[in-house]
Amino acid sequence: MPTTESPAVSAVPVEAVKAVRRFNRFFTRQAGVLEPYLGGALPLTEVRVLYELAHRDALVATDLARELGLDGGYLSRILKRFETEGWIVRSPSPRDARQSLLTLTEAGHAAFAPLQQKSREEAAALLAPLPPREREQVVEAMGWIERLLDPTAPRAPTRTVVLRDPKPGDMGWVVQQHGELYAREYGWNSEFEALVAEIVAQYIRKFQPEWEKGWIAELDGERVGAIFVVRKSATTAQLRLLLLTPAARGLGLGSRLTDECIAFARAKGYRKMVLWTNSCLSAARAIYAKRGFELEKTEAYEGFGQQLVGETWSLKL
Structure with missing residues (x-):
C-alpha cells in the first residue's frame, strides 16, 4: 500500500x-x-x-x-x-x-x-586526536544540531560549562574565592582563608598525579568552581575544597564535580572516600548524602570567628 x-x-x-x-x-x-x-x-x-x-x-x-x-x-x-x-x-x-x-x-x-567513567573515556578518546580549535568546532556543531532539531530547546544563548585541570593562577583563585565567599555568606574570618591556603600549598608541593586530581569549573569561560581529590592513604581518598560561586549555583555543577571525584577515586582503586565539612553547609551536605556518603563523626569547635560543628563523612567505594 x-x-x-x-x-x-x-x-x-x-x-x-x-x-x-x-x-x-x-x-x-x-x-x-x-x-x-x-x-x-x-x-x-x-x-x-x-x-x-x-x-x-x-x-x-x-x-x-x-x-x-x-x-x-x-x-x-x-x-x-x-x-x-x-x-x-x-x-x-x-x-x-x-x-x-x-x-x-x-x-x-x-x-x-564504571559505565559513566567508560562513557567519559570513550568521548574523550573520540576528541583527543583533534587540535583544540577543532574540538571546539565539533562541540559547537553538536550544540547547533541539538538546538535546531529540538523545538522545545530554549533559544537563549547556550551556557558553556567546562571542567578542566588546574593551571598556574587557578590555585590562588581557589584561596581567594574561599576567603571572600565564606566571609560574605557565613561571617568567617581570615583564619579560614589561611587554612585553605595551607591546604592548597600542600596539594601543589606534594601533588601525586597518579593518585590525585583537581578540577576547575568554567562557565562561559569564567572560573566558577573547583574540587580536589587527595591521597590520604593507599586505600582512602579525601575530597577537598568543593567550591561554587553564586553564578554557578542551581546548574548541578556541585553534583557534577563531586561525581567526577568519586569516579576518579573508584578508577584508581581506592576503597573509601572521606571528607570534612561543617553542619552549616547544607547544600554541600545534601550533595554528599545523595551519593551515599554517611556522617561518621561530629565535633563542636570554635573556629574562623564562629561557633561551628565539624563533620566527618565517608563513602565506601
Whole structure:
C-alpha cells in the first residue's frame, strides 16, 4: 500500500535525507552503539535509564517514559529488573499516591559509576586526536544540531560549562574565592582563608598525579568552581575544597564535580572516600548524602570567628 507523505516531509530534498542517514550510520559506528554498549552487559536503553536516575531527583516512571520516549511496559520491565538487582527503591509520591518516586541506591550508583567513567573515556578518546580549535568546532556543531532539531530547546544563548585541570593562577583563585565567599555568606574570618591556603600549598608541593586530581569549573569561560581529590592513604581518598560561586549555583555543577571525584577515586582503586565539612553547609551536605556518603563523626569547635560543628563523612567505594 503506498504511503502518503505530508507536504513538509515531501519538500525535504532527497540528498538532505541521505545526508542525515549517512551521519546516523557514521556516528553510531563512532560511538560504538553497534557493539556491546560501553563494553558492559547492559544495553544502551538501560544505561540511559540509569543515567537519568543518577542525575535527577524525584523521578516517577511516567515522567521518565515520556522524556525518554519509551513504552511504559518496556520501562516497567527495566525498572523491575533494577529493583531486583537492588539498584533502585520506590517511595510514595507526595503529589500523587498512585505514583512512586524512583531513587537510585548506593548499589545502583556503584553499578552506574564504571559505565559513566567508560562513557567519559570513550568521548574523550573520540576528541583527543583533534587540535583544540577543532574540538571546539565539533562541540559547537553538536550544540547547533541539538538546538535546531529540538523545538522545545530554549533559544537563549547556550551556557558553556567546562571542567578542566588546574593551571598556574587557578590555585590562588581557589584561596581567594574561599576567603571572600565564606566571609560574605557565613561571617568567617581570615583564619579560614589561611587554612585553605595551607591546604592548597600542600596539594601543589606534594601533588601525586597518579593518585590525585583537581578540577576547575568554567562557565562561559569564567572560573566558577573547583574540587580536589587527595591521597590520604593507599586505600582512602579525601575530597577537598568543593567550591561554587553564586553564578554557578542551581546548574548541578556541585553534583557534577563531586561525581567526577568519586569516579576518579573508584578508577584508581581506592576503597573509601572521606571528607570534612561543617553542619552549616547544607547544600554541600545534601550533595554528599545523595551519593551515599554517611556522617561518621561530629565535633563542636570554635573556629574562623564562629561557633561551628565539624563533620566527618565517608563513602565506601
